[in-house]
């Protein structure tokens with residue numbers, strides 16, 4: 001890790017609660033240019049909440065969040081033009097074509113509409129979607145929508161990309177292209193903050209893995225470093241170990257037993 005540079009993301013003492021439920025309990029984190037952070041944790045651990053706080057979409061937290069060195073609570077939203085976001089579930093404007101949608105998104109990020117459209121068309125072509133550029137998004141398949149989302153997050157050449165299950169719905173060929181795009185962007189100094197439950201992908205693409213559980217960071221390091229401290233050989237195993245989970249067989253057995261309960265009445 002090159003800590004000679006300033007962090008692009010710096011979080012100090014981040015606490016967040018939703019009514020009486022404490023979701024984040026003092027997260028401290030510094031992320032540096034060129035890192036691909038695999039941000040993982042069990043369902044409900046607070047991953048999306050952390051990301052939404054950094055995006056300025058969730059307020060009411062305590063602690064300090066600095067992006068590009070500036071406290072995001074200072075009221076200056078200029079940093080948002082330098083970040084891109086792929087949410088896990090996104091509302092795309094179905095009635096628009098990709099050309100219209102991506103032109104509009106480009107404008108939101110401060111691009112000239114015609115420049116955004118022209119760039120979007122080339123990027124669509126590279127992801128095998130040239131035929132769909134002028135089609136309404138309503139007619140797109142799941143994977144096609146995901147590709148449009150990915151393009152919309154990167155169109156303005158952001159310095160930080162926040163990605164929530166970005167490979168969702170993509171075929172194996174597209175997955176290879178997109179993973180390679182992330183690696184190339186990181187090599188160019190872009191920072192990628194990647195949340196996913198697909199452990200083998202996180203294991204392979206992340207330069208640094210951060211595991212949160214119960215609102216705290218419980219592991220932080222490269223896959224090799226995490227592996228050294230663990231008895232497990234895979235990230236899936238390390239995840240299970242660090243989240244104290246070893247009951248999958250019992251639970252699956254009980255689940256199947258409950259499903260089969262009605263059978264005796266036949």
Ligand SMILES: Nc1ncnc2c1ncn2[C@@H]1O[C@H](COP(=O)(O)OP(=O)(O)OP(=O)(O)O)[C@@H](O)[C@H]1O
Pocket residue numbers: 018023041042043044045046047048049050
């Ligand atoms: N708007 C909200 N109002 C109340 N509680 C919320 C809200 N958003 C999230 N939570 C709660 O905060 C906790 C963390 O949610 P969050 O979405 O950050 O988890 P996550 O780690 O992203 O989970 P997943 O892996 O399932 O996507 C959960 O208990 C959730 O119920």
